[in-house]
Amino acid sequence: MTAELSIPTQGPAEDDIVHNPRRWQDYFTFSTDHKVIGIQYFVTGFIFYIIGGLLAEGIRTELATPDPDLVDPATYNSMFTMHGTIMIFLWIVPAGTGAFANYLLPLMIGARDMAFPKLNAVAFWIIPPTGLLLMASFFLGPAQAGWTSYPPLSLLTGKVGEGIWIMSLLLLGTSSILGGINFFTTILKMRIPSMSMMQMPLFCWAMLATSLLMLIATPVLTGALILLSFDLIAGTAFFNPAGGGEPVVYQHMFWFYSHPAVYIMVLPFFGVISEVIPVHCRKPIFGYGAIAYSSMVISFLGLIVWAHHMFTSGTPPWLRMFFMITTMVIAVPTGIKIFGWLATMWGGKINLNTPMLFAMGFISTFVIGGITGVMLAAVPFDIHVHDTYFVVAHLHYVLFGGSVFGIYTGIYHWFPKVTGRHINDTWGKIHFALTYIGFNVTFLPMHILGLQGMPRRVAMYAPEFQGLNQVCTYGSYVLAISTVPFLVNAIWCAYKGDKAGSNPWNALTLEWQTTSPPQIENFEVLPVLTTGPYDYGDTAEVEEPAKVFTTSG
Amino acid sequence: MQGSISDKTQINIETATHDSHHEHPDFRIFGLIVFLVAEGMIFLGLFIAYMAFRAMAPEWPPAGTPKLDLLLPGVNTVVLIASSLVIHQADAAIKKNDVKGLQLWFGITALMGIVFLGGQLYEYSHLEFGLRTNLFASTFYVLTGFHGLHVTVGVLLILSVLWRSLKSEHYGTNNHFGVEAAEIYWHFVDVIWIILFILLYLI
Numbered sequence: 094m095t096a097e098l099s100i101p102t103q104g105p106a107e108d109d110i111v112h113n114p115r116r117w118q119d120y121f122t123f124s125t126d127h128k129v130i131g132i133q134y135f136v137t138g139f140i141f142y143i144i145g146g147l148l149a150e151g152i153r154t155e156l157a158t159p160d161p162d163l164v165d166p167a168t169y170n171s172m173f174t175m176h177g178t179i180m181i182f183l184w185i186v187p188a189g190t191g192a193f194a195n196y197l198l199p200l201m202i203g204a205r206d207m208a209f210p211k212l213n214a215v216a217f218w219i220i221p222p223t224g225l226l227l228m229a230s231f232f233l234g235p236a237q238a239g240w241t242s243y244p245p246l247s248l249l250t251g252k253v254g255e256g257i258w259i260m261s262l263l264l265l266g267t268s269s270i271l272g273g274i275n276f277f278t279t280i281l282k283m284r285i286p287s288m289s290m291m292q293m294p295l296f297c298w299a300m301l302a303t304s305l306l307m308l309i310a311t312p313v314l315t316g317a318l319i320l321l322s323f324d325l326i327a328g329t330a331f332f333n334p335a336g337g338g339e340p341v342v343y344q345h346m347f348w349f350y351s352h353p354a355v356y357i358m359v360l361p362f363f364g365v366i367s368e369v370i371p372v373h374c375r376k377p378i379f380g381y382g383a384i385a386y387s388s389m390v391i392s393f394l395g396l397i398v399w400a401h402h403m404f405t406s407g408t409p410p411w412l413r414m415f416f417m418i419t420t421m422v423i424a425v426p427t428g429i430k431i432f433g434w435l436a437t438m439w440g441g442k443i444n445l446n447t448p449m450l451f452a453m454g455f456i457s458t459f460v461i462g463g464i465t466g467v468m469l470a471a472v473p474f475d476i477h478v479h480d481t482y483f484v485v486a487h488l489h490y491v492l493f494g495g496s497v498f499g500i501y502t503g504i505y506h507w508f509p510k511v512t513g514r515h516i517n518d519t520w521g522k523i524h525f526a527l528t529y530i531g532f533n534v535t536f537l538p539m540h541i542l543g544l545q546g547m548p549r550r551v552a553m554y555a556p557e558f559q560g561l562n563q564v565c566t567y568g569s570y571v572l573a574i575s576t577v578p579f580l581v582n583a584i585w586c587a588y589k590g591d592k593a594g595s596n597p598w599n600a601l602t603l604e605w606q607t608t609s610p611p612q613i614e615n616f617e618v619l620p621v622l623t624t625g626p627y628d629y630g631d632t633a634e635v636e637e638p639a640k641v642f643t644t645s646g
Numbered sequence: 647m648q649g650s651i652s653d654k655t656q657i658n659i660e661t662a663t664h665d666s667h668h669e670h671p672d673f674r675i676f677g678l679i680v681f682l683v684a685e686g687m688i689f690l691g692l693f694i695a696y697m698a699f700r701a702m703a704p705e706w707p708p709a710g711t712p713k714l715d716l717l718l719p720g721v722n723t724v725v726l727i728a729s730s731l732v733i734h735q736a737d738a739a740i741k742k743n744d745v746k747g748l749q750l751w752f753g754i755t756a757l758m759g760i761v762f763l764g765g766q767l768y769e770y771s772h773l774e775f776g777l778r779t780n781l782f783a784s785t786f787y788v789l790t791g792f793h794g795l796h797v798t799v800g801v802l803l804i805l806s807v808l809w810r811s812l813k814s815e816h817y818g819t820n821n822h823f824g825v826e827a828a829e830i831y832w833h834f835v836d837v838i839w840i841i842l843f844i845l846l847y848l849i
Contacts, residue, residue, distance in 0.1 A: 316691035
């Protein structure tokens with residue numbers, strides 16, 4: 094990467110450019126603009142996040158006492174089923190891959206749009222009707238078999254809700270596959286000529302790895318759901334032991350998708366964190382190649398670990414050993430990334446603003462989720478805590494502490510780019526503090542509850558667990574309230590915030606080298622790289638280099 | 647779009663000559679192949695599920711399942727493989743700007759596809775087991791049916807290319823994405839059938 098640097102401080106002068114800002118109506122159209130689609134994905138996802146969050150508050154309120162006094166157990170089953178399904182398939186996957194990747198990829202690689210803009214719009218417009226379809230099942234008796242929908246349980250509890258659930262997931266999977274085709278093609282084929290693979294921002298590497306998983310793993314879920322729907326509707330017995338079928342085959346197919354889905358939900362945010370930390374620490378990223386390749390390694394390993402979800406499903410011992418080892422090995426590339434981020438922060442001029450706080454929050458909570466992940470990979474431990482609250486704690490540390498913190502990191506970082514205005518940093522910090530405290534109060538005690546043997550997915554529990562459960566419940570209220578300052582701040586500042594200019598963070602990646610919000614088709618003329626994406630501290634114009642280099646060796 | 651860029655901004659003279667509404671190169675074939683990889687993963691998942699069912703069953707096909715007759719599906723297989731060679735002639739023709747040739751070969755391919763589908767329906771109607779008879783019967787119908795759905799889509803693609811080729815100069819030496827896409831898809835359907843045939847009928 095060359096050291097010559099002249100881009101960062103001047104994007105095109107704001108007033109020189111005549112561009113039509115988007116009107117609100119544009120966001121309700123079949124727009125093929127990747128920036129419109131990105132925002133459509135995010136706002137749609139956030140609405141479902143609120144719905145899923147309200148369900149979670151219902152679940153926590155029910156669990157404040159050991160008895161099923163708020164809702165009956167069947168309703169409770171539906172609530173956690175819908176909570177999981179909504180959060181995963183309608184919030185985190187669309188927000189990570191749909192919103193961030195759509196908005197940022199073309200800007201970061203100097204393209205005017207995605208490779209297949211119409212396909213992109215189709216992939217988005219599958220989501221709102223499907224979400225409504227899934228919501229409709231609330232009125233028809235929603236699915237009760239958990240987001241994993243294991244047969245034979247899923248074949249016994251309410252045909253209509255389960256049928257809607259299968260249909261929704263088939264559609265959302267299709268949307269995800271179409272998105273994957275777009276990301277994969279765009280990253281490989283649409284970069285400006287001066288950008289080689291090794292000059293791509295790390296978010297693009299993360300999305301390349303994510304899109305591979307979307308393309309390879311999602312179709313297998315489609316296959317499983319096709320067979321499950323035949324069992325449910327046509328009365329076949331693929332997964333029904335009563336008719337000679339084999340439920341374990343469903344579990345294999347389901348987890349062949351759903352474990353990689355964990356990486357589909359977190360790799361984009363590994364990318365986000367890799368973008369945010371160098372900018373706010375004013376230091377080159379530590380170990381660009383290592384972070385880039387570790388995404389690809391995670392993607393590959395992510396495909397061969399699925400049966401660690403099935404240690405209690407009669408998996409033969411030699412197979413357990415294989416999956417235990419591959420699962421533990423996946424901590425290595427993940428650890429490489431975390432060390433890369435910490436080494437980037439080390440000795441940097443850390444600006445403790447909201448995006449940086451969320452990024453640090455991400456790292457701290459994800460490390461805890463990662464460590465409990467390695468614990469769960471160990472067969473004897475997993476068998477001990479399988480289906481207890483320890484697993485619930487683990488998965489929320491990676492999916493909330495990881496993905497949702499990653500989403501907020503990205504939102505605060507790119508807010509000035511997307512809206513052209515600053516988001517209020519003080520309210521951002523209040524949001525962070527409430528989220529971080531609320532999150533840890535909600536989910537940290539669940540580790541202990543799990544180790545003590547409290548089972549998940551049950552509306553009732555033994556009275557001795559009540560104390561910690563109440564702590565979790567109060568924490569979840571803090572977490573719910575934390576969304577309010579964010580929403581008010583974001584909506585207010587999107588219209589009334591201070592003008593941000595093209596490049597408020599003095600960042601080097603290409604999305605900052607155009608107007609804020611980026612003009613239609615992104616760049617007046619296609620940019621050419623004169624600097625690597627993270628060459629901070631290389632010029633006196635931006636930094637005092639001495640300070641940076643004393644610690645970089 | 648008018649307006650000027652601050653002259654301090656780095657501008658590559660070569661890229662600057664593109665106007666902002668330029669077309670990027672055509673990645674549709676690349677995208678189609680990526681899509682077919684994903685589509686192939688659905689089949690791969692179903693194939694492996696079939697093999698798992700088979701491996702876990704004490705007897706396969708389960709006792710009492712009537713033997714499958716090989717003659718009709720054998721003929722069907724020959725027809726489908728041959729159609730892959732036929733459709734390739736269409737591709738060769740359009741590359742020489744021969745629209746009549748394209749129409750001829752695509753017409754024959756579509757017919758062969760319809761013959762295949764007819765054969766499959768005939769086989770379905772004469773089988774002595776139904777969808778719910780046993781696990782083998784269920785996998786048989788779902789796998790061949792899902793493939794048959796793909797053949798149907800392929801035939802529709804071919805027919806829509808034929809329809810479009812009636813418009814003069816819609817396809818030519820340098821403009822035949824539709825032809826190529828239909829051909830690639832048809833080869834894909836063919837390859838899937840060969841695996842399916844071996845799995846269900848031969849082993």
